[in-house]
Amino acid sequence: MANVKVLVAKPGLDGHDRGAKVVARALRDAGFEVIYTGIRLTPEQIAEAALQDDVNVVALSLLSGAHNTLFPKVVELLKEKGLNDVLVIGGGVIPDADIPGLKAAGVAEVFTPGTPTGNIVEFINANVK
Amino acid sequence: MNIVEELLNNHSRLALSKGITAVENEYDNAVEIMTKIYPHTGNAYVIGITGPPGAGKSTMTDKIAKEYRKRGKTVGIVAIDPTSPYSGGAILGDRIRMMDLMSDEGIFVRSMATRGSLGGLSQKAGDAVKLMDAYGFEVIIVETVGVGQSEVDIVKTADTTMVVVIPGMGDDIQAIKAGILEIGDLITINKADREGTDKLNIEMEMMLELNPEHVSWRPPINRTIASKNEGIEAVVDSIEEHKAYLMESGKLAEIRQARIKTEVVAMVNDRVNRYIDKNVVETDDFGKTVARLSTREIEPYSVVEEIVINVLK
Numbered sequence A: 001m002a003n004v005k006v007l008v009a010k011p012g013l014d015g016h017d018r019g020a021k022v023v024a025r026a027l028r029d030a031g032f033e034v035i036y037t038g039i040r041l042t043p044e045q046i047a048e049a050a051l052q053d054d055v056n057v058v059a060l061s062l063l064s065g066a067h068n069t070l071f072p073k074v075v076e077l078l079k080e081k082g083l084n085d086v087l088v089i090g091g092g093v094i095p096d097a098d099i100p101g102l103k104a105a106g107v108a109e110v111f112t113p114g115t116p117t118g119n120i121v122e123f124i125n126a127n128v129k
Numbered sequence B: 001m002n003i004v005e006e007l008l009n010n011h012s013r014l015a016l017s018k019g020i021t022a023v024e025n026e027y028d029n030a031v032e033i034m035t036k037i038y039p040h041t042g043n044a045y046v047i048g049i050t051g052p053p054g055a056g057k058s059t060m061t062d063k064i065a066k067e068y069r070k071r072g073k074t075v076g077i078v079a080i081d082p083t084s085p086y087s088g089g090a091i092l093g094d095r096i097r098m099m100d101l102m103s104d105e106g107i108f109v110r111s112m113a114t115r116g117s118l119g120g121l122s123q124k125a126g127d128a129v130k131l132m133d134a135y136g137f138e139v140i141i142v143e144t145v146g147v148g149q150s151e152v153d154i155v156k157t158a159d160t161t162m163v164v165v166i167p168g169m170g171d172d173i174q175a176i177k178a179g180i181l182e183i184g185d186l187i188t189i190n191k192a193d194r195e196g197t198d199k200l201n202i203e204m205e206m207m208l209e210l211n212p213e214h215v216s217w218r219p220p221i222n223r224t225i226a227s228k229n230e231g232i233e234a235v236v237d238s239i240e241e242h243k244a245y246l247m248e249s250g251k252l253a254e255i256r257q258a259r260i261k262t263e264v265v266a267m268v269n270d271r272v273n274r275y276i277d278k279n280v281v282e283t284d285d286f287g288k289t290v291a292r293l294s295t296r297e298i299e300p301y302s303v304v305e306e307i308v309i310n311v312l313k
């Protein structure tokens, strides 16, 4: 009876929400419980929502270029709140050069434009705790 | 982490969250947690909000929560959305309307999927409410889409139930009328910025007129534009009036006692059903019995008799 819960969130001022919605629907269709939280959120709002819904995965979407500061900030706040087992993944318009830095900061995987959603589902199933 | 200890004594939001997960996922420690927190429940006032999809229930919940915060109360929210029957997954979209509550420590929002568990859902939602109650939230709001019986069962666990309707629902309104009469202590016409509000208001008035049940409490009809925070104070005033009415008339104690009875009966039924599933339905013998039944080699009445006698032994 334990369903995987995924919070899909967009930190910062970026209004591109198509990708986040596509991902949210694909995850629902794969049997996950998806909490979609909309656009323009602070890392604090995202981390608090993750705590209150006790999610297994936090999925961050950004196309504006602010990922290098906002993604690590979310990871940090999750840890601060004691959410140590949460899998954090990200996606959107993210240059390849930035990906190693994001991974070092605790983002488990980054999915860039053109990723088939099946890959995201597979990754979550293989890595969720 | 000791969930009970952390929840009751250290005011840990993480413990509250983990506790709800335990009941939601039916973890082994769920019964123990509920047993220990139960003596600390019964202090919160529970409000149920229901209505058709997209009526503005979440927007309303957000605004009512803020109004209660202004009045000095802490607020827990359980927001329930349907599970997709196709994939077993769900998109829980209620929280999107409540994101600016996330920076207030006096508020806690939990999203829940129906997970197709018909009877089980109201019990799980009820347990989530109890955990929030034990934690110390003074007002608890339960939001559910008013479509199915299990959703109606959930709002029945509330002290005050508010039904949200909107203009332009056409014939849908006919379908939910019976339900409204049965469960609504308050009726709120949301999206009052839309055409048809006056007409709907008259329809609602007439409906209440025709219902003989409302002798001592007549459900007030409020108009709101939740997205603009208009009319919310009056709604909260109405909730408080209903609460005062329930307390003064002694009805609050009455409905809470009736609720406990319903709850215990449901829990017993649930246990019995599970026992029968495991020890009867899922056995090889039962499969063979069904095969023999379908060829009419035997008849079901004696089979049932035998099963019941065996189970009760």
Ligand code: B12
Pocket: A013, A014, A015, A016, A017, A018, A019, A020, A022, A023, A058, A059, A060, A061, A062, A063, A064, A065, A089, A090, A091, A092, A093, A111, A112, A113, A114, A115, A116, A117, A120
């Ligand atoms: C459509 C679009 C818009 C639409 C957005 C509509 C909407 N509601 O989403 C509109 C026209 C409104 C728009 C506006 C702007 N845009 Co625009 N837009 C695009 C465009 C062409 C496509 C984005 C898209 O929807 N793709 C389709 C979806 C399905 O793909 P996706 O989001 O990439 O998601 C996939 C993956 O990335 C991944 N993924 C995404 N998120 C997540 C999350 C997780 C957790 C996971 C696992 C995976 C994942 O999975 C998805 C499926 O494969 C891109 C260019 C591009 N090719 O990406 C520019 C682009 C994103 N926009 C850009 C810009 C600059 C703007 C504006 C600032 C333009 C302006 N000057 O006005 C505004 C700002 C809008 C705002 N409020 O933030 C730039 C961003 C530059 C940057 N990053 O440095 C881009 C890259 C164009 C460019 N090359 O310059 N835009």
Ligand SMILES: Nc1nc2c(ncn2[C@@H]2O[C@H](COP(=O)(O)OP(=O)(O)OP(=O)(O)O)[C@@H](O)[C@H]2O)c(=O)[nH]1
Pocket: B052, B053, B054, B055, B056, B057, B058, B059, B060, B093, B094, B097, B145, B190, B191, B192, B193, B194, B224, B225, B226, B227, B228
């Ligand atoms: N015009 C108008 N729109 C409103 C009003 N209140 C809410 N809305 C909008 O109605 C839409 C649905 O609102 P929600 O609060 O999500 O409705 P809901 O009943 O919780 O929806 P579900 O949980 O999906 O059944 C949103 O776009 C709101 O902004 C209102 O008073 N007037």
Ligand SMILES: [Mg+2]
Pocket: B057, B058, B059, B093, B094, B143
């Ligand atoms: Mg809602």
